[in-house]
Amino acid sequence: QQQVKQSPQSLIVQKGGISIINCAYENTAFDYFPWYQQFPGKGPALLIAIRPDVSEKKEGRFTISFNKSAKQFSLHIMDSQPGDSATYFCAASGGTSYGKLTFGQGTILTVHP
């Protein structure tokens, strides 16, 4: 009930391409869905977050698409750059998990020059 499933585990994209990472959740009480970026030796850093009242949110090259009925959300990175190479985590919180983030397993993104 508390799981967040993330795919793919790893992703290789050419510079300038679009990177797409998908997540699915089970707990319908979740109402906050952030994406985090983590570089080696660092803690996760918040990239962008969305709530279920909107279907899409865009910040610069990063876009979250949200499908409430399918209980899925995804991160799109437009014009991917080598500096975007990192591990990306989706997460969710809400309901009895109020204030607690449940993370996906992570996606290792590699952007080739």
Next chain:
Amino acid sequence: DAGVTQSPTHLIKTRGQQVTLRCSPKSGHDTVSWYQQALGQGPQFIFQYYEEEERQRGNFPDRFSGHQFPNYSSELNVNALLLGDSALYLCASSHGLTGDDYGYTFGSGTRLTVV
């Protein structure tokens, strides 16, 4: 403006020993959460402290305990260390219990190795 500060950065302990990890939250934040991140996995929630009380707890045994001080800093204690406790321990701070509006700020973590 200093972000979340964790100490030490690396630590090696022997099975059965006890360890204390420390966290200073970002300026203006009053809530601290601790996460365990095993290699190649997403962070797992351990517990959250607010107003010096444990407010939420994840699925971790009682060997994991914590404390929050009046200045909002926090400690994570792990007793009777097991090899499986080897992980990156992350501290996240926020303003208020949810941190949803402003997000959680994570520290760089403490890498604990149990041998």
